[in-house]
Amino acid sequence: MNNDFEHLARTEHLPTRIATQFAKRIYDGVLKPGDKLPTEHEMSKTFGVSRTVVREAIAQLRNEGLVETRQGVGAFVVERTSRQIRLEDGKKMDRHAFTDLYQLRVPLEMEAAALAAVNHTDAQMEALDAAMARMPGVKDWGESGVTADLDFHRIIAEATGNDYFVQFVVAISERISHVIAIARAEGPLEDVISKTISEHGDICEAIRNRDAAGARAAMLRHLQGSAQRVGLEFEFVE
Amino acid sequence: MNNDFEHLARTEHLPTRIATQFAKRIYDGVLKPGDKLPTEHEMSKTFGVSRTVVREAIAQLRNEGLVETRQGVGAFVVERTSRQIRLEDGKKMDRHAFTDLYQLRVPLEMEAAALAAVNHTDAQMEALDAAMARMPGVKDWGESGVTADLDFHRIIAEATGNDYFVQFVVAISERISHVIAIARAEGPLEDVISKTISEHGDICEAIRNRDAAGARAAMLRHLQGSAQRVGLEFEFVE
DNA sequence: GTTGTAATGTTGTCTGATAACCCGATATAT
DNA sequence: ATATATCGGGTTATCAGACAACATTACAAC
Known part of the structure; x- marks a missing residue:
């Protein structure tokens, strides 16, 4: 034929x-x-x-x-x-695609943090605290570390009360985190973890105080810090 | 069997x-x-x-x-x-899902506008002007109106230089616009169009002047205005 | 006019066969 | 001895034709 x-x-x-x-x-x-x-x-x-x-x-x-x-x-x-919302993305995750994805992630997570600050329930706040409590136990940045970080971001997304944020944030941050886990950090692991915990703490407190602007700013600092720790530049227009 | x-x-x-x-x-x-x-x-x-x-x-x-x-x-x-980034979304587009999606759209498009202001090329600026020039000819908010509006937003996304923004913005705004076209507006059509043109103009000028903050603000005003014109409330945390 | 039934067209599933392809093993040549 | 060539078995890709399940329509019976 x-x-x-x-x-x-x-x-x-x-x-x-x-x-x-x-x-x-x-x-x-x-x-x-x-x-x-x-x-x-x-x-x-x-x-x-x-x-x-x-x-x-x-x-x-x-x-x-x-x-x-x-x-x-x-x-x-x-x-x-x-129709579904879906993103074709055959691209390899090279450095360029990675920064682009990171650039998309930033405003999303900032807004998520702000919304979470305003809308979170007590149960969600507890879940966030619990996720934070798991961080210090992290010994390597393999499965457990990535999972703990992912959980933190997912819970914030859930606290927005908007399912679209959950889906987007999870999809994007999952993808990014796994790359980070591989591309891994300059500097000793303890530093990475302690800084991450400190930044997560800031976000956590801002959300607890229902301080939207604070949460937004803290999230930006965290993402910038996280990017910097893996030697990544990204453009965020103030 | x-x-x-x-x-x-x-x-x-x-x-x-x-x-x-x-x-x-x-x-x-x-x-x-x-x-x-x-x-x-x-x-x-x-x-x-x-x-x-x-x-x-x-x-x-x-x-x-x-x-x-x-x-x-x-x-x-x-x-x-x-793996692909994809969002399952079996949901019907009821009022609730719609506002949720809108809530996601806002920070995305704001950031897109800001990035476009910083990164756009001359050719993209011309494309934006051309898209604006097509707006006054719109007689109804059917195919042509929706398309013109969609083009405007897509070109801005393209001007970010980040393909992820293009994909997200197109996927989301396409979905929203078609709902808007149906759910349609209170008030006379001329008002809707003239206001849209005016708001688009503000965004356009801010981008032309490479004023990121201005573009961001103008985009927010536009989205708020657009939402209001179809009788929609959405939460955006300042 | 309503209801039951047959006929027809379409997608869903089954079966068995052949082609294209990969991989490891064996044989061959250098 | 090493490198290359060839072959065979296993797997996916495609083909071909059939029957089953379901929907729609037309028509017959009441």
Whole structure:
């Protein structure tokens, strides 16, 4: 069987090529929400591939939240408002991508800290204290250290009362922390930990006092300190 | 053939059930990065489903960025640092989810405006002016109005020089704008448009003058104004 | 007019086969 | 002895055709 994809990347496998093609049509508005995609049989015929491949392509679109399938009926383009928010990011985590991601992280976490200061519950404050209490026990910056740091940031995000912050902060900080754990620090470990604890403490206190501006500032100092400890420059416009 | 999924939701179709199961194992650390998944044949046998289903399940995991497959070798759990950033968001866009998303948008776009003020190129400034010039022609807040507004915000994001901002801002503002287009405004359309133009103008000028703080403030005013025009309250901690 | 039923089209799943590919083992050549 | 070439087994990728499950529509029966 001949296929019609000579103009596309040879490396990508068939289902991805087809899915990409339809994704483009959807984003470009050629296929509008509610529109029905061709049947699997039709697509199989027009693209010159087996139904297996077509099905996998459609599954991909479904996973990306672009279409939804109904058995016995067909595949339909979903409403824009109910699409997933997702970031493609094939990029390697080189130094450049890393600083860019860090740059995005900063305003998010600052705002999260501010909102947490205003909105946190008593239970969340306790959870934050508990997370802090775990820090001094950290002996290396492997699993336990990273996890403890991650927990701290996640709990703050949760204290905003806004689930979007939790998802974004967790996704981003998780990714960054693991890089940090590898790219690791200049200077002795004790210094890193003690400084981290001290900065976390500042944030903690500001939140406890429901001091939004203070929390924001403390978070900025922490992120700047953390970045500096791994020898990273990032631009934050005052 | 009998299957072993009675304990799971009956509604989900087979591939999703299997994929979910493996995703859980990965997130729980039972399967660590680098680990090899069972072969398709094995999984087919142990789960009591056909290889078609297994393949689709694996494709789903691959789309979620959790595993990567190598032809002739197998499927492997990917490193955490190279996983996609993605936000699950099955939620309906009710008023509550909308304000939450808006709350996330604000600090992002403020920072984007500030960075754009510092980093923009001449070409990007021209693109911004061009986008502004298109606004007065908007007659309704349907396709053209939404697109023009979206363009404005996207160009600012691009002017940060940081691709992550582009992706986040586009994903979020796109989603919000389409809701706004529907939920539409109290008050006459001319007012909405003229106010939008005026606020965009302020942002534009601040960016032109490379006034980061001004851009940030102007963006905040714009977002607050925009929210207010659709009768939305949101919390932004000063 | 409503309800039951058959027909049809579509997605979901199954089965078995072939092609493309990777990797290690063995054989061969230098 | 080392390097290279070839082969074989295992795995994923794709193909082909079938049946099952489900939705929609049209039509028949009441």
